[in-house]
Amino acid sequence: MDVVLRPLSERFFQETVLPFLTLAMTNATGALEALAPRVADEEVRFLCEHLLASALPGGLRAVEAEPWTRLVERLIFLQWREGPAGWELDGARAGYAGDWDEALHLALMVESPDYPYWDARAARAERDACRLKPPERLGLASMMVGLWEPFPEFPPDQVFSTQGRGGYVLSAHFAFADWTWRPSPTVRQWHVNLFRKLERLLAREQERLKLPSLPERDEVLAYWGGKAPQPPPLVVSFSGLGARATQWIRELGVITGHVREAAQGRTALVSMVTQGSHARF
Structure with missing residues (x-):
């Protein structure tokens, strides 16, 4: 998916x-x-x-x-x-499409200071819990699991669904579905806070590795911030966390790039979990 x-x-x-x-x-x-x-x-x-x-x-x-x-x-x-x-x-505009589980993993790494990204079993359990009941106030991660903010006047999962996920609790102003959106002011606020959260993630990684410093820290932040076209070729960050970990820096740069582009263009964002492994539009 x-x-x-x-x-x-x-x-x-x-x-x-x-x-x-x-x-x-x-x-x-x-x-x-x-x-x-x-x-x-x-x-x-x-x-x-x-x-x-x-x-x-x-x-x-x-x-x-x-x-x-x-x-x-x-x-x-x-x-x-x-x-x-x-x-x-008005023509087509580029967007992001990626593996849902990995994209959620990366979003939680950025948004949640307590997400145990280094522990595969614990991290998967948290992602599964997020899909069952999307958390509030976790920015991009909340969006990727379909939380509706602002709360809609209709049950969004009854309007449109790809996975059959959804819930609508009027009394709690809580709704989620396989698709959701965020207004442009929210996206701009994400962008304002993004660099600080990325710095926090690298600080956690430095602590995990028990290093006095991360040698490629500035280069990674420059790539994530759109100031460098490519990440550094060899990095210590996220080493030892599985075969895909070496791609996390690049993939996170792609995701943050779409947030940055939307914020700078003052546009809203919409997300959807697709039925298969490819977007249909």
Whole structure:
């Protein structure tokens, strides 16, 4: 399973997609009728017409699952801009796709000062617990396991699901699903705090290795911070932690690069856990 991170067309999502999904929970036909004229995209309009032709009165249980999934994926994971005839596609923008378990491992290394990344069994147990009940206030790691912040007006796992994971507790304002998003101010705050958290991670690694200093510390931080195009070729950090550990520095640089790009572009982010090993869009 992969996790995918994509830039999100924030105003389109907030003004068009979220109200559409909220209404669709109880009145799918009304939501589809309201959406079609607002989006200047032939595929979206075709899917709306197809769903309307076969829908029964009621909420999402009254619509066909496969075309509904195609419609939601198109609305959420593609880029949109406002045009003269309504919202239209704005081309493709690069995102991140990587192994879900490893990406979550790296995110927890950065976000959680207590995550036992050096202990394979304990680390896996914590990741499994995160997937069952996503933790709050763990930034990118919380997003990768589908926690919704801010809390939505609809159960997101009932709108769209790839793994069947999800929960919605209205009284606790707690929701998670196989997909989620973060507003642009949140992403910018992640970026503000990121360097400090990366320094903290390397300090933990120095302590684990019982070294007076990490010889490649500055070079690794420069790569993670986007100031160097490549990581140093030979590093002591994370040595002895398995065959994949040597790739953690590079992969973490890729992930932090996407956060940095989104923050600098003042864009929101959306994430989804895919069904297979490749993103479908």
